[in-house]
Amino acid sequence: MRSSQPAGLLPQPPSPITDDGDEEHFCHSCSFSSACNAVGQGKPELNALQCLVEHVGPYQGGQHVFRTGDPFRSIFAVRSGTVKTSVVDRDGREQVLGFYLPGEVIGLNAIYPDRFPCDAVALETARFCRFQFPAMSALASRMPVVQQHLFRLLSKELGAATLLAGDHSADERMAAFLTDLSERYAARGFSSTSFHLSMSRGDIANYLRLAAETVSRVLSRFRSQGLIEIEGRELTVSDPEGLRMLGQNLLPS
Amino acid sequence: MRSSQPAGLLPQPPSPITDDGDEEHFCHSCSFSSACNAVGQGKPELNALQCLVEHVGPYQGGQHVFRTGDPFRSIFAVRSGTVKTSVVDRDGREQVLGFYLPGEVIGLNAIYPDRFPCDAVALETARFCRFQFPAMSALASRMPVVQQHLFRLLSKELGAATLLAGDHSADERMAAFLTDLSERYAARGFSSTSFHLSMSRGDIANYLRLAAETVSRVLSRFRSQGLIEIEGRELTVSDPEGLRMLGQNLLPS
DNA sequence: GTTTTGAGTTGACTAGGGTCAAGGCGCTCT
DNA sequence: AGAGCGCCTTGACCCTAGTCAACTCAAAAC
Numbered sequence: 001m002r003s004s005q006p007a008g009l010l011p012q013p014p015s016p017i018t019d020d021g022d023e024e025h026f027c028h029s030c031s032f033s034s035a036c037n038a039v040g041q042g043k044p045e046l047n048a049l050q051c052l053v054e055h056v057g058p059y060q061g062g063q064h065v066f067r068t069g070d071p072f073r074s075i076f077a078v079r080s081g082t083v084k085t086s087v088v089d090r091d092g093r094e095q096v097l098g099f100y101l102p103g104e105v106i107g108l109n110a111i112y113p114d115r116f117p118c119d120a121v122a123l124e125t126a127r128f129c130r131f132q133f134p135a136m137s138a139l140a141s142r143m144p145v146v147q148q149h150l151f152r153l154l155s156k157e158l159g160a161a162t163l164l165a166g167d168h169s170a171d172e173r174m175a176a177f178l179t180d181l182s183e184r185y186a187a188r189g190f191s192s193t194s195f196h197l198s199m200s201r202g203d204i205a206n207y208l209r210l211a212a213e214t215v216s217r218v219l220s221r222f223r224s225q226g227l228i229e230i231e232g233r234e235l236t237v238s239d240p241e242g243l244r245m246l247g248q249n250l251l252p253s
Numbered sequence: 254m255r256s257s258q259p260a261g262l263l264p265q266p267p268s269p270i271t272d273d274g275d276e277e278h279f280c281h282s283c284s285f286s287s288a289c290n291a292v293g294q295g296k297p298e299l300n301a302l303q304c305l306v307e308h309v310g311p312y313q314g315g316q317h318v319f320r321t322g323d324p325f326r327s328i329f330a331v332r333s334g335t336v337k338t339s340v341v342d343r344d345g346r347e348q349v350l351g352f353y354l355p356g357e358v359i360g361l362n363a364i365y366p367d368r369f370p371c372d373a374v375a376l377e378t379a380r381f382c383r384f385q386f387p388a389m390s391a392l393a394s395r396m397p398v399v400q401q402h403l404f405r406l407l408s409k410e411l412g413a414a415t416l417l418a419g420d421h422s423a424d425e426r427m428a429a430f431l432t433d434l435s436e437r438y439a440a441r442g443f444s445s446t447s448f449h450l451s452m453s454r455g456d457i458a459n460y461l462r463l464a465a466e467t468v469s470r471v472l473s474r475f476r477s478q479g480l481i482e483i484e485g486r487e488l489t490v491s492d493p494e495g496l497r498m499l500g501q502n503l504l505p506s
Numbered sequence: 507g508t509t510t511t512g513a514g515t516t517g518a519c520t521a522g523g524g525t526c527a528a529g530g531c532g533c534t535c536t
Numbered sequence: 537a538g539a540g541c542g543c544c545t546t547g548a549c550c551c552t553a554g555t556c557a558a559c560t561c562a563a564a565a566c
Binding site for chain 4: 455
């Protein structure tokens with residue numbers, strides 16, 4: 001199953017960025033690790049999970065992983081790369097819903113409508129673990145720990161969505177966004193103070209419900225205040241605590 | 254179990270508003286009906302569900318059903334009355350997260366943190382079905398239909414939270430809010446064109462991330478445009494289609 | 507090498523909605 | 537009845553962030 005490729009895509013040589021790395025380490029930093037590990041500890045259910053997990057990709061930057069309205073059949077855990085989810089409203093305007101880093105899961109919001117309610121686009125070359133959902137759901141019935149994990153993932157995402165809905169200033173939003181990204185990178189074993197923004201200013205602006213110009217201005221202001229250093233899409237957080245203070249009202253707990 | 258009361262509350266005579274009504278009809282309009290019905294069709298699991306459901310209340314308007322930080326032990330289905338959920342941020346400002354009508358479920362966002370992440374306050378005399386969650390979760394493992402129902406409820410709420418996060422004008426937000434309320438009342442068997450707003454203008458404003466004055470102004474404008482009639486908290490929707498058009502970008506599907 | 511294109515930055519102006527303030531209406535409590 | 541209070545409405549003003557526009561820069565296309 002390691003070698004499976006989506007139809008129509010040529011396999012390409014692995015690069016340092018997109019290489020899956022060793023399974024042990026990758027799974028350790030994956031949102032599903034507790035579920036997967038629970039299954040993978042020599043129990044007979046191991047085979048069950050292996051049947052419903054499939055490694056897919058690579059998707060090149062700009063390619064769709066799924067589109068609004070596609071029938072819901074599986075959820076995806078990001079193995080490498082970054083993904084943006086978005087909807088387009090009736091006026092044709094895009095609304096960015098979220099960015100997903102390696103180890104995070106997309107597609108959970110499709111369970112209810114039974115169709116994907118948003119687009120998912122790779123921002124850079126990306127690979128995934130694809131979990132067949134009906135089978136996953138069935139497995140969850142037999143394995144409480146898997147069920148619990150799904151409940152928690154859903155509930156967690158619900159909490160995250162709620163935070164963005166508050167009325168907050170541009171500075172608060174940006175500070176919270178950067179702090180959140182920093183912590184998510186840290187949780188996956190990357191540097192928390194220095195990383196690459198894989199999304200454009202426009203995407204950030206859209207996600208934070210600001211104008212692209214405002215994002216530019218706020219970043220410039222943060223730089224002149226010594227909170228961050230930024231050049232293009234390379235970001236260094238100089239004052240993590242200062243940023244955290246600014247964004248605290250938007251951050252969990 | 255029908256007669257259980259929270260400690261410290263005197264039973265009070267049922268009123269037309271707060272009376273549970275007959276079980277059959279109530280359950281028919283409840284979000285949990287498909288799960289409950291599946292369980293209650295003469296199967297042995299009937300007893301299991303009855304053990305974990307408890308009818309609680311009445312809570313008077315202003316009373317807390319649960320508070321932020323309370324340990325998570327159960328979810329609640331509203332049987333009668335209306336409930337507001339909210340958080341207070343570090344500056345002490347309240348943020349209204351949602352309003353819940355009879356037949357709707359509160360507490361799902363507590364699964365992940367394992368504590369309630371928000372307050373829930375009755376806006377008017379309210380009664381509930383309380384479901385012990387660990388037991389419910391265990392039941393879900395044995396009964397796929399219950400599990401599926403929980404997944405769907407969570408995923409549905411996730412979709413709803415996402416909609417509020419967009420950047421929309423005051424008019425769009427208010428129109429979508431009224432249309433949504435109207436449809437939820439209709440789904441529960443009440444009039445969709447004429448109903449009582451159980452929350453204050455301030456609560457509506459807070460929920461929609463507007464100022465109370467703006468809510469007032471928008472409602473006045475809607476009235477002068479012939480979209481609604483409103484007197485105090487009594488609302489009549491004169492032009493449902495017009496409202497729907499206005500709020501369409503915020504409404505599901 | 508030149509042109510084109512798109513992302514990003516910065517400045518000037520504008521507008522939607524927040525804030526402040528005053529006043530009306532309908533409660534409840536003496 | 538009168539006082540007090542909370543909720544609501546309306547008006548005047550202001551501020552944050554959006555819009556429009558000009559310009560830079562780097563990478564891709566020719």
